[in-house]
Amino acid sequence: MNERIRVEKSILSENDKLASAARRQFLDRSVVVLNLVSSPGAGKTSLLEKTLQALRTEIRIGLIAGDVQTENDAERLLKAGGESVWPLVTGGACHLDARMVNTVLDGVDLGKLDLLFIENVGNLVCPSSFDLGELMKVVLISTAEGDDKPLKYPAMFRRSGLMVVNKTDLLGMSDFSMQRVIDNARSINPDLEVIATSCRTGAGLEVWFAWLKRLLSPVEL
Amino acid sequence: MNERIRVEKSILSENDKLASAARRQFLDRSVVVLNLVSSPGAGKTSLLEKTLQALRTEIRIGLIAGDVQTENDAERLLKAGGESVWPLVTGGACHLDARMVNTVLDGVDLGKLDLLFIENVGNLVCPSSFDLGELMKVVLISTAEGDDKPLKYPAMFRRSGLMVVNKTDLLGMSDFSMQRVIDNARSINPDLEVIATSCRTGAGLEVWFAWLKRLLSPVEL
Numbered sequence: 088m089n090e091r092i093r094v095e096k097s098i099l100s101e102n103d104k105l106a107s108a109a110r111r112q113f114l115d116r117s118v119v120v121l122n123l124v125s126s127p128g129a130g131k132t133s134l135l136e137k138t139l140q141a142l143r144t145e146i147r148i149g150l151i152a153g154d155v156q157t158e159n160d161a162e163r164l165l166k167a168g169g170e171s172v173w174p175l176v177t178g179g180a181c182h183l184d185a186r187m188v189n190t191v192l193d194g195v196d197l198g199k200l201d202l203l204f205i206e207n208v209g210n211l212v213c214p215s216s217f218d219l220g221e222l223m224k225v226v227l228i229s230t231a232e233g234d235d236k237p238l239k240y241p242a243m244f245r246r247s248g249l250m251v252v253n254k255t256d257l258l259g260m261s262d263f264s265m266q267r268v269i270d271n272a273r274s275i276n277p278d279l280e281v282i283a284t285s286c287r288t289g290a291g292l293e294v295w296f297a298w299l300k301r302l303l304s305p306v307e308l
Numbered sequence: 309m310n311e312r313i314r315v316e317k318s319i320l321s322e323n324d325k326l327a328s329a330a331r332r333q334f335l336d337r338s339v340v341v342l343n344l345v346s347s348p349g350a351g352k353t354s355l356l357e358k359t360l361q362a363l364r365t366e367i368r369i370g371l372i373a374g375d376v377q378t379e380n381d382a383e384r385l386l387k388a389g390g391e392s393v394w395p396l397v398t399g400g401a402c403h404l405d406a407r408m409v410n411t412v413l414d415g416v417d418l419g420k421l422d423l424l425f426i427e428n429v430g431n432l433v434c435p436s437s438f439d440l441g442e443l444m445k446v447v448l449i450s451t452a453e454g455d456d457k458p459l460k461y462p463a464m465f466r467r468s469g470l471m472v473v474n475k476t477d478l479l480g481m482s483d484f485s486m487q488r489v490i491d492n493a494r495s496i497n498p499d500l501e502v503i504a505t506s507c508r509t510g511a512g513l514e515v516w517f518a519w520l521k522r523l524l525s526p527v528e529l
Contacts, residue, residue: 094315126348127432127461128453155433157459179463181402181433209460210433211348212376212402231452231475232349238378239430240348242400254452260478261508287482 102217105185109192109220116197118149119303120205122219124243125227126236127209130253132160133286134227134295135204136167141296143168146303149203151175151191153183160206171200182213185220201303211240222302223248230254231261234268241275249280251295256285323438326406330413330441337418339370340524341426343440345464346448347457348430351474353381354507355448355516356425357388362517364389367524370424372396372412374404381427392421403434406441422524432461443523444469451475452482455489462496470501472516477506 113120123131135150142148149171152161161174173191175183188205197203205221207214215224226247228236231254237244244250250272252265265283272279282298284291334341344352356371363369370392373382382395394412396404409426418424426442428435436445447468449457452475458465465471471493473486486504493500503519505512 126430126453127457128347128450154460156462157456159456159460179433181431208433209347210402210431212400212429212431213434229349229452231450231478232347235378235380236348239375239380241377257452257478257481260481 099216102185105189106218106220109185109188112192112197113203113220113222116200118197118200118203120203120219120221122205122207122214122221122224123227124207124211124214124224124247125209126211126229126232129209129227129229129232130286131206131209131227132163134251134253134284135164135169135206137286137289137292138204138296138299139164139167139169141292142299143170146299147171147199147201149173149195149200151188151203151205153177153187153206153208155179155181155208171195177208181208181210182217183207183219184217188219202299211236211243215240215242215246225249225251227251227253228268230257230263230265232263233261234263234265235271237268237272237275244272244275244279247276247279249282249298252281252283254285254287255283255290256288320437323406326410327439327441330406330409333413333418334424334441334443337421339418339421339424341424341440341442343426343428343435343442343445344448345428345432345435345445345468346430347432347450347453350430350448350450350453351507352427352430352448353384355472355474355505356385356390356427358507358510358513359425359517359520360385360388360390362513363520364391367520368392368420368422370394370416370421372409372424372426374398374408374427374429376400376402376429392416398429402429402431403438404428404440405438409440423520432457432464436461436463436467446470446472448472448474449489451478451484451486451489453484454482455484455486456492458489458493458496465493465496465500468497468500470503470519473502473504475506475508476504476511477509
């Protein structure tokens with residue numbers, strides 16, 4: 088094992104320990120945590136804006152807005168009515184890791200939240216390797232990106248529980264096929280759930296909201 | 309300096325050495341090398357397809373098609389008439405580095421090329437840190453991605469010489485403003501050149517072709 092691989096392994100193992108500790112905290116406080124991942128510009132912040140506007144009176148939502156630079160996303164989420172928004176600027180790093188998220192969590196009263204979104208850096212590669220203690224990764228893909236992306240960035244789609252296909256208002260403007268993107272994604276991850284949305288027209292958002300509410304409902308025994 | 313930083317520095321320094329050696333080779337053989345970077349799905353392969361179709365009879369073009377997985381892009385470029393196309397699958401890595409490119413260059417007769425495109429992995433963060441010996445990085449951004457991307461991923465726009473704003477056929481379908489994306493990019497890099505294209509309608513492609521031809525022209529003394 089060369090030095091680089093050894094160091095990467097030790098970084099990941101340290102990350103896994105921190106992520107496990109975070110996951111225990113989230114479970115203890117019954118907070119559902121979703122790690123939102125995508126290419127830059129697929130619409131993570133827009134989806135969160137719509138979610139806040141629709142659900143913030145019935146669900147206590149917190150948001151950690153990760154970015155390489157700028158607090159633009161955090162500012163947009165505050166404007167959309169977010170009361171619990173924490174910017175997390177990586178200062179150049181290509182992904183969030185559990186240590187960075189921990190620095191934010193130190194100032195968060197988890198008892199006051201039902202649902203916590205962690206908006207990752209826009210990057211379809213690196214964030215797939217870093218567990219943040221989330222219940223699930225949700226991967227967004229925009230119809231403007233091409234329907235072969237699940238095949239080209241398989242780790243991200245393999246490690247996600249839900250794929251949101253966003254910008255359906257642009258369908259027909261390119262060769263993107265909804266059936267192909269679903270087939271490609273499920274060839275990587277047969278259990279992947281799929282929801283199609285347009286944050287611009289509002290199409291499909293009710294399905295996303297219902298999905299979130301189901302995730303938050305106590306399990307009936 | 310902790311172990312991680314030390315290893316990263318040594319990796320970059322090794323990369324810089326290899327990139328410098330590659331750059332010398334390219335100069336010796338008078339090959340113009342462009343490192344194409346963007347988010348996933350911004351249109352790097354489409355732009356290269358159009359470029360091959362238009363210029364391959366007058367310019368000897370080589371293409372190294374980098375991807376995390378699949379040789380889809382290389383296959384598309386072969387179909388578009390590329391005679392010198394080399395797939396470069398990183399097998400999970402989030403960027404190309406000079407060592408990977410070197411493994412391809414070992415089998416390339418640079419004397420038979422005027423222009424070599426290296427199509428990087430779709431990722432607006434990590435590829436910015438790795439010199440491949442190119443003359444210039446060309447960053448693509450799609451109008452579907454949002455006009456604040458230069459501010460959120462500044463390193464990539466700072467280190468590029470040209471920004472191609474692609475998918476102009478989608479202008480008006482979102483809040484994307486051409487003026488804002490140019491202002492944002494030039495606030496990071498005042499010398500950045502800008503070309504707007506639509507690979508779908510063909511708009512602006514002649515400007516891109518003319519830019520390439522100018523780059524390939526011998527300097528008049």
